[in-house]
Amino acid sequence: MLMHLRLTVPTELSDEVVELLESHERSANLTVLAGASRSPVGDLVECDVARELVGEILTRLTALGLDEDGGIVVTTPTATPFAGARRLERAAPGDPDDAVIWEAxxxxxxxxxxxxxxxxxxxxxxxxxxxxxxxxxxxxxxxxxxxxxxxxxxxxxxxxxxxxxxxxxxxxxxxxxxxxxxxxxxxxxxxxxxxxxxxxxxxxxxxxxxxxxxxxxxxxxxxxxxxxxxxxxxxxxxxxxxxxxxxxxxxxxxxxxxxxxxxxxxxxxxxxxxxxxxxxxxxxxxxxxxxxxxxxxxxxxxxxxxxxxxxxxxxxxxxxx
The missing domain is CATH 1.20.1080 (Glycerol uptake facilitator protein)
Structure with a gap:
C-alpha cells in the first residue's frame, strides 16, 4: 500500500526536501512544481511512499522544519495499479497493515x-x-x-x-x-x-x-x-x-x-x-x-x-x- 505526500515547501527548504525524497529508495512518482506554492512562497512537491516508511519520512521532514514553515498532507490513494507500486511494496520492510504512523x-x-x-x-x-x-x-x-x-x-x-x-x-x-x-x-x-x-x-x-x-x-x-x-x-x-x-x-x-x-x-x-x-x-x-x-x-x-x-x-x- 502506498501513501501520497503533498508538500508545500518554502524556497529555502526545497533543495533539502527534494534531496531527501530523491535519495529515499522507497519513494516513487516524485513531482516538483517549482514556484507553484503561493503560501508559503515556494514549491509544491508530491510523491508516493510505501506506508511502512511514511513515519520515517515524516520524522525527517519534521527535523527539517517543514511542519512549522510549510505544509504536509498525507492521503491514501484508492488504487495504485502500476508495477513500481508493487516493487515498492515488496521492498518495504514489514506489511502495510502493520505500519504505525505516529504522527497520525x-x-x-x-x-x-x-x-x-x-x-x-x-x-x-x-x-x-x-x-x-x-x-x-x-x-x-x-x-x-x-x-x-x-x-x-x-x-x-x-x-x-x-x-x-x-x-x-x-x-x-x-x-x-x-x-x-x-x-x-x-x-x-x-x-x-x-x-x-x-x-x-x-x-x-x-x-x-x-x-x-x-x-x-x-x-x-x-x-x-x-x-x-x-x-x-x-x-x-x-x-x-x-x-x-x-x-x-x-x-x-x-x-x-x-x-x-x-x-x-x-x-x-x-x-x-x-x-x-x-x-x-x-x-x-x-x-x-x-x-x-x-x-x-x-x-x-x-x-x-x-x-x-x-x-x-x-x-x-x-x-x-
Whole structure:
C-alpha cells in the first residue's frame, strides 16, 4: 500500500526536501512544481511512499522544519495499479497493515479530545439507551448503547498524551471524558426524575432482579480484565487503522451501560445500585487507559522488531506479486 505526500515547501527548504525524497529508495512518482506554492512562497512537491516508511519520512521532514514553515498532507490513494507500486511494496520492510504512523496517531488523539456537540449528543443518546436497557432488562439495548457511545477515542487520547508526554492533550481529553459523562448522566437523571413523577419508571423496576443486565452494576475482577483486553485491542486497532476491530471493543466494556444505570438509580433514588455503577464505570475507564498506555509503550519500543520477526516467520508475501 502506498501513501501520497503533498508538500508545500518554502524556497529555502526545497533543495533539502527534494534531496531527501530523491535519495529515499522507497519513494516513487516524485513531482516538483517549482514556484507553484503561493503560501508559503515556494514549491509544491508530491510523491508516493510505501506506508511502512511514511513515519520515517515524516520524522525527517519534521527535523527539517517543514511542519512549522510549510505544509504536509498525507492521503491514501484508492488504487495504485502500476508495477513500481508493487516493487515498492515488496521492498518495504514489514506489511502495510502493520505500519504505525505516529504522527497520525497523535493527530487522531487531538481530534478525539475536542468537545464537539455531536460527541455530547451521541454520549447522551447512548446513556439514554443504556437506561432503557436497564428498565426493560434488554441485553440487545445494552449492546446498542455500547456501540453508540463515542468515548473510546477520548480514552485512547488520554493514553496517547501520557505516552508521548503531551500534558495538554492528556488534560484536555481527561476533562472531556469527565465532563461529558457528567453531562450525559445529569441529562438522563433529569429524564428519569420526570419519568418517575409520571409513574413511567419506579425504583422497583430498577432494583428488581435483572438476569440480562444485572452485571452492569456488579463489577468484579473480570470487569477489569475485560477492560484491559478491550483497551489493548482498541488502541492497537486505532494505531494500525483497523476500524473493523473497534465494534468488538465497544461491546466489550461497560462504561456507557454503567452511566445509564447510575443516572437511572439517581433519578429513581435507588442507592443500592449507585455505588456499583460508579465502580463499574471507574474500573472500565481506568482499565482501558492502563492498557492503552502499555500497548503504546510496547509498540514504540518493540513493534518494528515484532513485525520483522513476523515477516521472517510467516513469509508475508508471495514473491510472484
Amino acid at each position: 496517531v497523535i493527530e487522531q488523539a487531538y481530534a478525539a479530545s475536542r468537545p464537539t456537540v455531536s460527541y455530547h449528543v451521541f454520549l447522551v443518546l447512548a446513556t439514554l439507551l443504556a437506561a432503557i436497557a436497564v428498565i426493560t432488562d434488554s441485553s440487545v439495548l445494552v449492546i446498542g448503547a455500547m456501540v453508540v457511545g463515542p468515548e473510546f477515542g477520548t480514552v485512547a487520547a488520554i493514553a496517547t498524551g501520557m505516552v508521548f508526554a503531551r500534558r495538554g492533550l492528556t488534560l484536555r481529553a481527561l476533562r472531556l471524558l469527565v465532563l461529558s459523562f457528567t453531562f450525559a448522566i445529569a441529562v438522563v437523571t433529569v429524564l428519569a426524575v420526570l419519568a418517575s413523577l409520571t409513574g413511567l419508571v419506579t425504583s422497583e423496576m430498577v432494583s428488581r432482579p435483572r438476569p440480562q443486565t444485572g452485571f452492569i452494576w456488579h463489577p468484579d475482577r473480570w470487569s477489569f480484565i475485560v477492560a484491559l483486553i478491550a483497551g489493548a485491542a482498541g488502541v492497537l486497532a486505532l494505531s494500525t487503522a483497523k476500524a473493523n476491530a473497534m465494534v468488538g471493543v465497544f461491546i466489550s466494556v461497560t462504561t456507557v451501560p454503567a452511566a445509564g444505570n447510575l443516572a437511572l438509580a439517581i433519578g429513581t433514588w435507588t442507592p443500592s445500585e449507585m455505588r456499583g455503577s460508579i465502580a463499574q464505570l471507574g474500573v472500565n475507564l481506568v482499565g482501558m487507559v492502563v492498557a492503552g498506555v502499555l500497548v503504546l509503550v510496547l509498540q514504540r519500543a518493540l513493534w518494528n522488531r515484532v513485525v520483522t520477526a513476523s515477516q521472517r516467520l510467516f513469509a508475508r508475501r508471495d514473491p510472484s506479486l
